[in-house]
Amino acid sequence: MGHEGAPVHAFVVKAEELPALYYMDEAHPRPIELEWINRGTDQPLRRTTVEMLLRTLFGEVRTPSVKKLHRSAGLRVSFRSERDRARFAKAFGEAVDDMHRSREHVVTAVFEKQETARKAVGRLTIEGVPEHAISMVWRASEYLAEKYEPIEGHSPPGIAGAIAGAGLAGAVLGVAILVIPGIGPVAVAGAMASQAIPSVAAVSSAIGATGGAVAKMLTDADVDGVSATLYEREIQRGRIFLSVNTDGVDIETDRIERILSNEGGKGSSTA
Structure with missing residues (x-):
């Protein structure tokens, strides 16, 4: 028409x-x-x-x-x-x-509990995966024990705060807390943290019909679109997303996949 x-x-x-x-x-x-x-x-x-x-x-x-x-x-x-x-x-x-x-170079998984995600991060670093290659995303309201207050002058979907405290937030240094409409506070840790703020702030669906802030953020970090959409749903349900960028990492991809799977990661794949 x-x-x-x-x-x-x-x-x-x-x-x-x-x-x-x-x-x-x-x-x-x-x-x-x-x-x-x-x-x-x-x-x-x-x-x-x-x-x-x-x-x-x-x-x-x-x-x-x-x-x-x-x-x-x-x-x-x-x-x-x-x-x-x-x-x-x-x-x-x-x-x-x-x-x-x-x-070609991103391995991803989702975890049910913060303990298993934290163990997976620890195991990856012991095996030689550098922290800068690891990223995590989760609903902050579900897992952060720390109380935080939004920074004045920042409104959704901008950054609401930034902390690096105990528990899961301390598993990987560098945590950004974003307020995302429809999901609420979302914590982004590790390699993805520095680019998460502009990704979320600029989000809009490609042609006005699809997409979400978290999915856009994940694709900006080289997670493929299908997985990004799936993981956005999982994060919204309170699960924890973890990814490893294997580009330049001297560990075989299948070894990283096995670590994530053995520690309880679901849906682990080379995205």
């Missing part, structure tokens, strides 16, 4: 490539219309079907009907001109390449 009879120039994003939108910068053209469709029939998907797609898109799927939906669904992104469509298509292609490259 066009706007006021004007021709519409469309580009279709495959459902499986949707996370690449996280990797696009702010300079690409903005669409005038978004619509989920069946790529085979070019027909719009029903609202209930779209809800099913989004609930299952980044999780493990076993049902044949849902697998078929994932293969056939696409997000039709419409523009006012062919020039805008072409510019978006080029930027999106580059974002897909960036997304695939990001999977």
Whole structure:
């Protein structure tokens, strides 16, 4: 459908490539219309079907009907001109390449308890993983014993405070506390802490339809888009995210994966 009879120039994003939108910068053209469709029939998907797609898109799927939906669904992104469509298509292609490259050097896992996450960090450092390669993200309100007060003049989603205290916060030096709408205080420790503030402060979904502050922050740290979306949900539920950037680390990736798994990490993979 066009706007006021004007021709519409469309580009279709495959459902499986949707996370690449996280990797696009702010300079690409903005669409005038978004619509989920069946790529085979070019027909719009029903609202209930779209809800099913989004609930299952980044999780493990076993049902044949849902697998078929994932293969056939696409997000039709419409523009006012062919020039805008072409510019978006080029930027999106580059974002897909960036997304695939990001999977080469980041190992990730999520932990249920602060004790197991802390043990994993300790084990990694004993094995020779430098602290600067380790990052952690968790809901501060769930795990910080320290009481902190927001810094005056900083409003969500800006930085609300910064501490390095006991417990989990002391497991890795350098902790930023961010207030994120919909989640609340989120602690970011280690390698990710210094870049978390600008990432969250500047967050906006790539085309106004997807994404979240935590997912954007994780993709900025080279966690791939699918995992970032999953981990954002896990963090919101109170679990603890841990990642290791293996670039330049003199330890085999599978060894790091085993350490995280042995210490209770779930979903550990080379992202």
